[in-house]
Amino acid sequence: MVSPLDRKLLRDLWRMKGQAFAIGMVVAVGVMMLVMMSGLVTSLNETRNAYYERYRLANIFAPVARAPDRLLARLAAIDGVGAVEGRVQGGALIDLPDTSLPVQAQAVSLPDLHEPRLNAVYLTAGRLIDSNRTDEILLLKSFAEAHGLTPGDMLSATMNGARRTFRIVGLAQSPEFLYTTAPGELVPDDARFGVIWMSNAALAAAYDMAGAFNEALLSLSRGANEAAVLAAVDRILAPYGGLGAYPLADQNSNRFISEEISGLEAAAVGVPPVFLAVAAFLLYIVISRMVQSEREEIGLMKAFGYTNAEVGAHYFKLVLAIALGGALAGCLFGIAAGRALIQVYTAYFKFPFLVFQLEPSSFITGATVSVLAASAGGLFVLRQVFALTPANAMRAATPPDFSRTGRIGQSINHLLDQPSRMVLRRLTRQPGRMAGATIGIACGMGLSVAMMTIYAGFDRTIDLTFSVIDRSDVAVTFTNPVSDKTIYELRRLPGVSYVEPVRLVATVLRNGLDSYRGAINGLSNDARLNRAIDSGLGTIQMPKDGIILASALADILHVSPGDTLTVEVREGRQPVLQLPVAGIAESLLGSPAYMELDALNSALREPNRVSGAYLSIDTAKAETIYRALQDMPSVAGVSLKSDARKALAKMMDQGAGAIRYVMGAIAFVITFGIIYNSARIAYADRARDLASLRVIGFTTGEAGFVLLGELAVITLIAVPIGSVLGHYLSFSIADGFSTDLYQIPVVFSPDSYGLAALFVLAASITSGWLVKRDIDRADLVSALKTRE
Amino acid sequence: MPKNAFTIRGLTKVYGEGRSAVHALRGVDLEIPAGEIVVLLGPSGSGKSTLLNIIGGLDRGSEGTVHFGDQNLTEMSDAALTRYRRDHIGFVFQFYNLMPSLTAHENVELVTEIARAPMDADDALALVGLKERIDHFPAQMSGGEQQRVAIARAVAKQPDVLFCDEPTGALDSKTGRAVLNVLKDVNEKLGATVLIVTHAASQAAMADRVIHFADGNVREVIVNNTKRAPEEIEW
Known part of the structure; x- marks a missing residue:
């Protein structure tokens, strides 16, 4: 048996369904974001971990120049080490019929006699290689797909200077290569970097590594001390040219994925609270309006003997119904959106399978937080209910008193006609509510502005990287540091208009406990194509001594100009250098460090060496240039800037970029939710006033002005506030999206502000139009008969 | 103004359809002469307010015609009805319907700003005896004062017709008499036709003409040749 009050509740809900829906949607979007994002983050983390575990991804990677296989036993004996695998790996150049550019690849050996103990591969097509056949290879699936290669196809590649032809017998994926980036490049690209797996014997023969390995993989047993193991591995491998062992956390592919996932996590934390606060505010104004208009019923209920608590509970249930309805819808949307997005992310991260995991705690958090937020709004309403005594409630309300605030703005009164005065006085009479609506709209607008500023920032990153910092057409990488005479060879190629040397040196940069694995870019003093730039986009002159750090890197290492940095070089003689920080450079892609080329070479005691070059070319002669480059034995890779730009x-x-669109839509929902509800309430509050105006002879347009003028003022005040909010918000959002792989700058783009303002105005006009329709249809007679 | 302010022929008003249809007016034929005080009397639901709303341009009849002078209200568009109310009609309601955010003076100016040939707002307030309280907001005034502001607002445009729906319904008899006095003054000084809908039969004594309503039609029209002043009326 449903009690009469509950029946009233259901009917009230039905009567105010438009508003209940609008508020429920705001709650729902907040909860949806929470459920979707936390489900997404959990699923991605779980999937990644399951993938790593199932294919036994190593915890430690230890590159070395050449170490005999017997060392593997010593590595395995280190305290805390689980399994050890030695393998051969090396750079290769693949010739592809569909491109005249040679494509860089990494060749990796698979054990001949046993299953890989670590870094197993997941075969997606074809079969595994026959260890007796030296010409069989597995190819990375994403690379094969990018070039239309399938098992059975032949592939020719240059390894260690020798060109060989291989048969692709299968396509594979590996947790080690979810993201592949060619050496010396910063942007992952499936098409421009391949991975070849082949038998250990065959690869060892190609790289003169028989009975030896040049990379050790280690797994850690539970509770192992990673730092101690790394140090022990370095000690053992040092005499054999150990290049410094590094943990999984520093592994390229893993680092990229971790950064992306933590970006999602940041968004999951920031957005939902905004929505729930807005929902609380809306519930407060809507239900409080309802209590006001139902004061007679409240008085009647109390007169009949209903207690304060019972009457209060009745209205509170309404709040709860909307909040819980919204939360439930939010959970369902969140699950649906999460399922849809996780597919996108699975493809994006190239996970071979998916562990879809909902985060049950997010349902509970979502529901609890929505109810709490709604209750906060509801509590203020209850105060009004309790304060009404039956006798008071059943007497007609006196007209709202404007005598206190009605004098505000008297000095400009003579400039205003009566309808404008009505607008002004309503605004000043309930400044709290007006401020609430203004701030709410400003928040929605701020979110829009910030998100669109971020869009502009993405574009800016691309533009700054490829039009200002790197102005070359082609980047050439050499197999190992070569004499700078090679630069002259390149200059002589027909069609090459300018060549600039570069030397990339693998290092670990340290400042106290902070460290960063990365490369130092040795740039010539008069660099024109690839430069370090300062925040004003001016070229930074490379100092004779000292190192220039990208600002992102300086932040990671907590250093500023004048500090001294420890630089452990990870190639050649592997010297450890103490270098002063000479300056900070602006960089949006990667976290580079720069030195003057000659200074770098002399610090390494390897004068006149270069590891690569930037070229400016005549694009009409590009094909000839590529062919010539391909024929140079010292060239390890050639990359086109246009490809890199597209990939970025x-x-x-x-x-993470896709989240921008979601955020933009969300900002619209908030704005619309607030404006629509404000308009509805303003109309409900003043239906009788408006009818009176119509009776006196005001047209619907003139009456509409009195109602909508108030909304227009709120909106117009909210726009500049929203712009300022957006400006500051964009810094924190940009910070959340930025990683050490790329940084999102905050760019002042007038478009963002204009577009966000248009969003707000559009939401405002739509709401106004919906309410104006009601004014047009209002039944004048019945509006006048009701007693307020 | 022609001799008749309103000429009504065969006016019906039906709310709803089929079995639940309610016939509020059942073929009313009526003339209301210009410049008179006319009182419409009748029990609740007899149709008097419905008639007032239709000839006041707030509602439309289902069938029949209503002429205001020589203008046919029945054929007017919504915009034309708005224009008609704006130019010719003043309304006074039981619950005053003042704008709470405007002072007495400003409530009157609300009308004078849009009217064709308004009187001065101060004069309108003087007419209802509210010269001193013109800067008060509705919340600061008694019911009788609010009703007088409402009348000042209605007469400030110098309407041809003043419609009053239960103008004394929410007032005590002393205040009510004062309000009726104002209506009488408006009729005499401005020459406006005044139509008063009321339950209070005794108010008929101040009318030139009394129309009795019952069951959606005119039962009787009495021309009152012995008008009394509002002060002499008891209810």
């Missing part, structure tokens, strides 16, 4: 644009558009 694609990457920024997907993944």
Whole structure:
């Protein structure tokens, strides 16, 4: 048996369904974001971990120049080490019929006699290699797909200077290569970097590694001390040219994925509270309006003997019904949106399978937080209910008193006609409510502005990286540091208009406990194509001594100009250098460190060496140039800036970048929710006034002005506040999206502000139009008969 | 103004359809002469307010015609009805319907700003005897004062017709008499036709003409040749 009060509740809900829906949606979007994002983050983390575990991804990677296989036993004996695998790996150049550019690849050996103990591969097509056949290879699936290669196809590649032809017998994936980036490049790209797996014997023969390995993989047993193991591995491998062992956390592919996932996590934390606060505010104004208009019923109920608590509970249930309805819808939307997005992310991260895991705690958090937020709004309403005594409630309310605030703005009164005065006085009479609505709209607008500023920032990153910092057309990498005479060879190629040397040196930079694995870019003093720039986009002159750090890197290492940095070089003689920080450079892609080329070479005691070059070319002669480069034995890789730019644009558009669109839509929902509800309430409050105006002879347009003028003022005040909010918000959002792989700058783009303002105005006009329709249809007679 | 302010022929008003249809007016034929005080009397639901709303341009009849002078209200668009109310009609309601955010003076100016040939707002307030309280907001005034502001607002445009729906319904008899006095003054000084809908039969004594309503039609029209002043009326 449903009690009469509950029946009233259901009917009230039905009567105010438009508003209940609008508020429920705001709650729902907040909860949806929470459920979707936390489900997404959990699922991605779980999937990644399951993938790593199932394919036994190593915990430690230890590259070395050449170490005999017998060392593997010593590595395995280190306290805390689980399994050890030695393998051969090396750079290769693949010739592809569909491109005249040679494509860089990494060749990796698979054990001949047993299953890989670590870093197993997941075969997606074809079969595994026959260890007796030296010409069989597995190819990375994403690379094969990018070039239309399938098992059975032949592939020719240059390894260690010798060109060989291989048969692709299968396609594979590996947790080690979820993201592949060619050496010396910063942007992952499936098409421009391949991975070849082949038998250990065959690869060892190609790289003169028979009975030896040049990379050790280690897993850690439970409770092992990673730092101690790393140090022990370095000690054992040092005499054999150990290049410094590093943990999984520093492994390229893993680092990229971790950064992306933590970006999602940041968004999951920031957005939902905004929504729930807005919902609380809306519930407060809507239900409080309802209590006001039902004061007679409240008085009647109390007169009949209902207690304060019972009457209060009745209205509180309404609040709860809307909040819980919204939360439930939010959970369902969140699950649906999470399922849809996780597919996108699975493809984006190239996970071969998916562990879809909902985060049950997010349902509970979502529901609890929505109810709490709604209750906060509801509590203020209850105060009004309790304060009404039956006798008071059943007497007609006196007209709202404007005598206190009605004098505000008297000095400009003579400039205003009566309808404008009504607008002004309503605004000043309930400044709290007006401020609430203004701030709410400003928040929605701020979110829009910030998100669009971020869009602009993505574009800026691309533009700054490829039009200002790197102005070359082609980047060439050499197999190992070569004499700078090679630069002259390149200059002589027909069609090459300018060549600039570069030396990339693998290092670990340390400042106290902070460290960063990365490369130092040795740039020539008069660099024109690839430069370090300062925050004013001016070229930074490379100092004779000292190192220039990208600002992101300086932040990671907590250093500023004048500090001294320890630089452990990870190639050649592996010297450890103490270098002063000479300056900070602006960089949006990667976290580079720069030195003057000659200074770098002399610090390494390897004068006149270069490891690569930037070229400016005549694009009409590009094909000839590529062929010539391919024939130079010292060339390890050639990359086109246009390809890199495309790859970066694609990457920024997907993944974390895709969240931008969601955020934009969300900002619209908030704005619309607030404006629509404010308009509805303003109308409900003043239906009788408006009817009176119509009776006196005001047209619907003139009456509409009195109602909507108030909304217009609120909106117009909210726009500049929203702009300022957006400006500051964009810094924190940009911070959340930025990683050490790329940084999102905050760019002042007038478009963002204009577009966000248009969003707000559009939401405002739509709400106004919906309410104006009601004014047009209002039944004048019945509006006048009701007693307020 | 022609001799008749309103000429009504065969006016019906039906709310709802089919079995639940309610016939509020059942073929009313009526003339209301210009410049008179006319009182419409009748029990609740007899149709008097419905008639007032239709000839006041707030509602439309289902069938029949209503002429205001020589203008046919029945054929007017919504915009034209708004224009008609704006130019010719003043309304006074039981619950005053003042704008709470405007002072007495400003409530009157609300009308004078849009009217064709308004009187001065101060004069309108003087007419209802509210010269001193013109800067008070509705919340600061008694019911009788609020009703007088409402009347000042209605007469400030110098309407041809003043419609009053239960103008004394929410007032005590002393205040009510004062309000009726104002209506009488408006009729005499401005020459406006005044139509008063009321339950209070005794108020008929101040009318030139009394129309009795019952069951959606005119039962009787009495021309009152012995008008009394509001002060002499008891109810």
